[in-house]
Amino acid sequence: MRIAIVINTSWNIYNFRMSLIKALLTEGHEVVAVAPHDAYADKLIEAGARFVPVMMEKGTNPFKDILLTWRLYQAYRQVKPDVVLHYTIKPNIYGSVAAHMAGIPAINNVSGLGTVFITKDYISSIAxxxxxLAFQYPAKVFFQNQDDRRLFLRNNLVRAGITEVLPGSGINLQQFQPAGGFRKVKCFTFLMVARVLYDKGVVEFVEASQLVKQKYPKVKCQLLGAVDELSRSGIKRQQLEEWLATGVVEYAGYTDDVADFIAEADCVVLPSYREGTPRTLLEAAAMAKPLIATNVPGCREVVQHGVNGLLCRARSGADLADKMQQILQLSEEELEKMGNASRKIAVTRFDDRFVIDRYLQAIKEVARKKHT
Known part of the structure; x- marks a missing residue:
């Protein structure tokens, strides 16, 4: 079969869906990546996928979004896939309409709600x-946590019968492995891995880091992730530079080799306002790290309070600081126990093999219905 994977960036496909692409290619399927062209398009081609560029602009301009629907429709008519897999908001919405127009069954994945259900305004009401409108059409809709699924059902956005919950995108347990026993070094390092967005809790991390360093001045607080000023929730680089000038937080920039940074961290932190199932936490859990995250949908699926980490209140730098200080007061043995619990949770609940197998099954089911 020919299967199209449609996401808002080629980077996203390469970093988060390569295990699925490899599995589809191994099964003998043809894979077509449909996304805006960026530096990762060639990597997808090298991996064995075809690549079809489709421009997807950020923002909520209705005229541009109508054009996106048309561009996706033209791409689907050109590629003629048997099934389309949609990820991220715009492909989920406009891709679903385009696939319906082209007569192609679609499987959607609600990997996170972004700011749509966090910031209540006219844009969220339109979304x-x-x-x-769009979720009338998919043959299947996967969610990454039960909270998101219930929210969609409560708002009558999707039929219950076509929905299912997956454990996020899963995690490659061979790629992300523990680096060895826990060793509490002199310079304890908290690491936050996320795009530099307000909704990821960057402000709270900066506030918490300042409070923690007042009591533990040798503690290192690192932020790793891309600056995304064009995002609706983006933090301006100038604001980031002002925070860095205080010395409270170190900015590690952006890298594809996240595992190297996680390996050097003692605890991974994610004070996000809402998630699907955060990849950051899955990677850190697989590498046997203690975790701190907000008690919100997505995060609490990975972090079990007092077992493999601690949960804090969302939008509260003070509570995050309190949880960071609690972690600092634990012994090496207690931290290692938390880290081992993280690895166990990753192995038993978030192995990406389960996600891949469910996708392969869903694709067969959808293709069978198409030809009956």
Whole structure:
């Protein structure tokens, strides 16, 4: 079969869906990546996928979004896939409409709600109406946690019968492995891995780091992730530079080799306002790290309070600081126990093999229905 994977960036496909692409290619399927062209397009081609560039602009301009629907429709008519796999908001909405127009079954994945259900304004109300319109059409809709699924059902955005919950994108347990026993070094390092967005809790991390360093001045607080000023929730680089000038937080920039940074960290932190199932936490859990995250949908699926980490209140730098200080007061044995619990949770609940197998099964089911 020919299977199209449609996401808002080629980077996203390469970093988060390569295990699925490899599995599809191994099964003998043809894979076509449909996304804006960026530095990762060639990597997808090298991996064995075809690549079809489709421009997807950020923002909520209705005229541009109508054009995106048309561009995706033209791409689907050109590629003629048997099934389309949609990820991220715009492909989920406009891709679903385009696939319906082209007569191609679609499988959607709600990998996170972004700011749509966090910031309540006219844009979010429009987005909800668009979801309700577009989600009439997919053959299957995967969610990454039960909270998101219940939210969509409560708002009558999707039929219950086509929905299912997956454990996020899963994690490659061979790629992300523990680096050895826990060793509490002199310079304890908290690491936050996320795009530099307000909704990821960057402000709270900076506030918490300042409070923690007042009591533990040798503690290192690192932020790793891309600056995304064009995002609706983006933090301006100038603001980031002002925070860095205080010396409270170190900015590690952006890298594809996240595992190297996680390996050097003692605890991974994610004070996000809402997630699907955060890849950051899955990677850190697989590498046997203690975790701190907000008690919100997505994060609490990975972090079990007092077992493999601690949960804090969302939008509270003070509570995050309190949890960071609690971690600092633990012994090496207690931290190692938490880290081992993280690895166990990753192995038993988030192995990406489960996600891949469910996708392979869903693709067969959808293709069978198409030809009956």
């Amino acid at each position: 909800i109406k668009l979801y309700r």
